[in-house]
Amino acid sequence: MVFIFGVNFPEQNLVKRSLETFYGIGPQVSQRIMARFHIHPTAKVGELIQPKILSINAELTNMKIENDLRRHIQDNIKRLRDMGTYRGRRHAMGLPVRGQRTRTQITTARKLNRIERDRRG
Template structure:
């Protein structure tokens, strides 16, 4: 498995799709990087020479925020929103969706598993 920027990318896939395994590189950036380095997107990752791999990793580290650096930046941005007390920060604190989605019947991903609340007891049951 070739190692690009500290990430093992799969051998058997085309390099265009192998680069997607790096956090912070999507299809658009993958295409751009391969054009700049001059590598055909259809070539397999194990067919690349050491020289091509070093060019690729050098370009990626110079131009883009990836992996740990990107993850840290995202966490810092969210913490900044929480500190200044804006609406999005408040929603992050509460674990609710931040982008205007409905919450009455959806958003199980953000809210977690259902927490059933016991209903009121009827008057007949109390007697």
């Protein structure tokens, strides 16, 4: 088992897939991190040497991921609501925010925004 940023990963996991488990790191960001530290795309976590693991940890501490990113996004939504902008009102009502169609296909947007509506009170 290998620790990366406080999370235990099995040695047979791909490095790319392991990095993508963190909230805020997608395929392109994980690919950029791996290219920066000269890690092959099919490398497994168990094959990494300790200095590379430490350098990946250092890189992840400089990024805004996991709870910091979630808090940042929630603060942005709260700021929009407090200002009373159109986007803030749409967030508060649980409706699509970015101009999607609401006449027929709104069920998906309501499902995705359900958490936000429940915290409104």
